[in-house]
Amino acid sequence: MDDDRVWSFEKSLWTGDADHYRQLVDDECLTVLPQPPFVMSGKQAIEAVAHTPRWSEIEISQEQISRPQEGLIVIAYQATASRGEQAYEAHCTSTYRRLEHDKWRVVQHQQTPPIVSRPAVEAVE
Template sequence: MDDDRLWGFEQSLWIEGPENYREKVDPEVVMVLPRPPFVLAGDAAVGAVADTPTWDRAELTDRTVSRPQEGLIVVGYRVRAEKDGHAGYEAWCTSTIRRIEHEVWRVVQHQQLPALDQEG
């Protein structure tokens, strides 16, 4: 997956809603989210993100990409998400995405650390 497609894939998880999560998040995913129970896996993780807001806009900055082996991509970034024209959420995030088959990728790990201030 090239970088443009990769960042479009990641951004879609912020702005496209629950059906998109179910399509792009692996059933064996592990997530760390900023609310109890904090560490979630599998269906519980997918359900937790499916219950979060679908943002109108999500800006992904401070991007970094690692490809430690064929079919495995790790990203880190800062997200600034908005809804109805108002800043709603800022966090530092990581995701690990693996290739399932040709052109089919799934998130197998995701973590969010809320940004503590507006400057980073």
């Protein structure tokens, strides 16, 4: 899968409906999200997407792609998504596994919202 197709594939997971998500996410996928239940199987993530409004817009930046072996693609990026007035930002990773020629499934996905730096606590004397 070439780079443009990788990013198109990933964006479609943010905006596509539950049936689309079900077609692209493996039942054995492991997902980590910044909200309960935090760690999910592919089946749990697919079910959650069926009951969650999809994002209408997604912008991806800081794109990184690795192909550590034939049939395996690992990506990392920053996502900025929106639906109506709601906005969301996260640093993400996904791993794709090729099942057969031109047929790929997500087997791992993770989202980490930006970490807000806290001012250093001064020692009280």
